[in-house]
Amino acid sequence: MSRWIAYLFLLGVGGSLLPACQPAAPERPPNVLIILTDDQGWGDLSHSGNPHLSTPAIDGLAREGVSFDRFYVSPVCSPTRAEMLTGRYHLRGGVRGTSAGEERLDLDETTFVELFQQAGYATGAFGKWHNGMQHPYHPNSRGFDTFYGFCSGHWGDYFSPPLEENGIPVQGQGYLPDDLTEKAMNFIDAHREAPFLVYLPLNTPHSPMQVPDSWWERFENEPLDSLVAGEDPDFTRAALAMCENIDWNVGRLLEKLENLGLTEHTLVVFFTDNGPNSYRWNGGMKGRKGSTDEGGVRSPFFMQRKGHIPEGKVIRQIAGAIDLFPTLLDLAGLTHSGEKRLDGKSLKPLIMEETPSWADRMLFSHWNGNSSLRTQRYRLDKDGNLYDMESDPGQQLPVQDRYPEVAKNLRASLADWEAEMADERKKDPETRPFTLGAAEAPLTQLPARDGMGHGTIQRSNRFPNDSFFTHWVSLEDSITWEVEVLEAGDYLVEVYYTCPMEDVGSEIRLQAGENHLDTRVEEAHNPPLKGMENDRIDRMESYVKDFKPMLMGSIALKQGIQTFSLKALRIPGNQVMDVQKLLVKPIETN
Structure with a gap:
């Protein structure tokens, strides 16, 4: 084989030693x-x-x-x-x-x-x-x-x-x-x-x-x-x-x-x-x-x-x-x-x-309720003050008197934006209940954060996130969640609770629309508050506890918007229990 033919083979011409010019592999998506x-x-x-x-x-x-x-x-x-x-x-x-x-x-x-x-x-x-x-x-x-x-x-x-x-x-x-x-x-x-x-x-x-x-x-x-x-x-x-x-x-x-x-x-x-x-x-x-x-x-x-x-x-x-x-x-x-x-x-x-x-x-x-506006050079604050952020990044010296036209235009732009956002908010429904029973959901959690306490019931902290309900001491008290059941069916309900031994025995009812589910607090579970042992400074948020799930039973839920309500039917001790959340799980049917 001449050197020329060998060279053609190496190039992939007339042979298969090297592939002919192949299209480049597509770049991998990042x-x-x-x-x-x-x-x-x-x-x-x-x-x-x-x-x-x-x-x-x-x-x-x-x-x-x-x-x-x-x-x-x-x-x-x-x-x-x-x-x-x-x-x-x-x-x-x-x-x-x-x-x-x-x-x-x-x-x-x-x-x-x-x-x-x-x-x-x-x-x-x-x-x-x-x-x-x-x-x-x-x-x-x-x-x-x-x-x-x-x-x-x-x-x-x-x-x-x-x-x-x-x-x-x-x-x-x-x-x-x-x-x-x-x-x-x-x-x-x-x-x-x-x-x-x-x-x-x-x-x-x-x-x-x-x-x-x-x-x-x-x-x-x-x-x-x-x-x-x-x-x-x-x-x-x-x-x-x-x-x-x-x-x-x-x-x-x-x-x-x-x-x-x-x-x-x-x-x-x-x-x-x-x-x-x-x-x-x-x-x-x-x-x-x-x-x-x-x-x-x-x-x-x-x-x-x-x-x-x-x-x-x-x-x-x-x-x-x-x-x-x-x-x-x-x-x-x-x-x-x-x-x-x-x-x-x-x-x-x-x-x-x-x-x-x-x-x-x-x-x-x-x-x-406060809005501000930023351009490349200026910030217009919530009070309508104009700042030159290039010369005054700390917002110390308002300059609306020096640049009145800029201030006027930016105030108008901010007012227009706020009006547009107000129109957007008008589209929001008056109430937005918490959804339950979506087809893709393995279960639904209804935490205390999303509920409301009535009567003497209190939150463990004024910040709702990661709080729980406590001071449930009266038959007139209730905890409610506004719920939209997306799929009707039978559901198992668990309540995550704590309760000291001396208060065991309360009878409670979960009312959901026309149906209800009754149960009794049979077992004490009274762990201490915790979190403070790991805090480096005093916290603003709620301390926490190890809440325990208690199976309440099953309930038939109709599709649509309804109120979930927890109430006590009997309180033999000083209180019913503290409540962290409800856990609602669909009962699978064949």
């Missing part, structure tokens, strides 16, 4: 990992300049990816989560509170997770959901194949607490952020061969301020200079310790991706849900969690995908949580053709292009 922390302010990172802590793993995301210098979320948690999931302002999706059902995301809203799921992604969420507990508000009904964590706004114990996995009550293992991260890593491991979307909404540094000794000891006696007005040094120390634990868990996630060879295949996103949950170092910005000022809504935002996204790029244009929906779809090559208009826009041009065409825009913040 995995997505979203890390969202709870009540961690912009200033709670060493990347932001905080001198009191070290967050090398999170800082590395900014150093080896892109960071948005001015990224905005809502002043509190459930609105931010709704805006991230839908690309729309939270009031459009019916999210107008953080408990008692007001945190639920309307069922006609589409989440980006559903679109990734439809595109073949394995989807998992591990942590705090806070956009609805009962199906079809539950994360398993909003696009997630797997959910492990809790659906409430906050949790009362961070050490092996009761959680749920795909709607079934389970017991957590160890310190909660570590446990959630471990479950996320296991999910990544199990789905490493196919595209996955992992959402890790960690519960820290939200109070109660609980953190293991190994993290607390570094800060317990740490001197803090430059305290801000109103700062509680011990609260700050606990928050910083919790943030360093977060960074350690982020490092574990990144190491897992590296060990599996998935670093270049995975888009990693990190941000927080609102400003800091206490007065502490936050770059001199005005406001904290709950405020619509800069310090209440500015969040770090980092995005990394090695080999695909520029490294070390700092983006100065303003952006926000509403932009996540279109940005993630754009970067993954997916499309959205829904009927509802998005408020957010894809950030891909800012991320990928050197000189993108990008017009100035307005971002709106709202909470508790």
